[in-house]
Amino acid sequence: MNRDAIISCQGLQKRYSYKLALNGLTLEIPRGKIVGLLGPNGSGKTTFIKLVSGLLTPTAGQLLVGGHRPGMESKRIVSYLPERTYLNDWMRVEGILEMFSDFYPDFNEAKARDMLARLGINLKDKLKTMSKGTKEKVQLILVMSREAELYLLDEPIGGVDPAARDYILDTIISNYSENATVLISTHLISDIEKVLDEVVFIKNGQMVLQSSVDDIRASRGISVDQLFREEFRC
């Protein structure tokens, strides 16, 4: 197990009653990279992210996050955007900012306010009155405004319109501290691959490929999106 990697796992298994969602996953995610976690529906992406965030516990195998077994120490360095919202709908953006400031010592409120202003989001608005895409923007800004060592983004921009996606990728996701790692699970590969350094493909709870995006383009002459379509053709 490599303790220098931000995530290191060996033979990682997660079983939900009869379903083996992760089936001996072995991989290392380096520090300082933006990594795409890609795979077909049900391949185990969300399960892996939840294990890394400490929300679930492994059935078997080993997992280190920032050199620690998932727990208090690893949770401190992880900023996690879940697939489904965890915030209360009735809250106003300004209330949520306050909550994050109280809760997370590493929350950079000025950075969050700046990004919210640039996207024209009104601090007085309540989440429940916002469109799906705007809600996603708010949550992504909150998560990326923590000075974390590892950002876990599970399907971050599915509801965001294509015109806003580039802006969000360039200003929010790429605007992270230098030694931090961003792990993004997504099906919007063609939109997101331009910011990715590396990709991990998983299938049936196992890793099938880990490669730098440049290597895929140089050695195979195709995009990550094309490779995904070839690898996982139904």
Ligand SMILES: Nc1ncnc2c1ncn2[C@@H]1O[C@H](COP(=O)(O)OP(=O)(O)OP(=O)(O)O)[C@@H](O)[C@H]1O
């Ligand atoms: N709480 C649960 N109970 C039982 N089975 C579950 C549970 N959560 C996930 N699974 C199963 O585990 C497998 C992996 O699910 P997971 O959500 O990790 O996949 P995913 O790659 O994130 O999929 P998607 O791309 O559709 O979001 C699937 O077969 C799913 O049905």
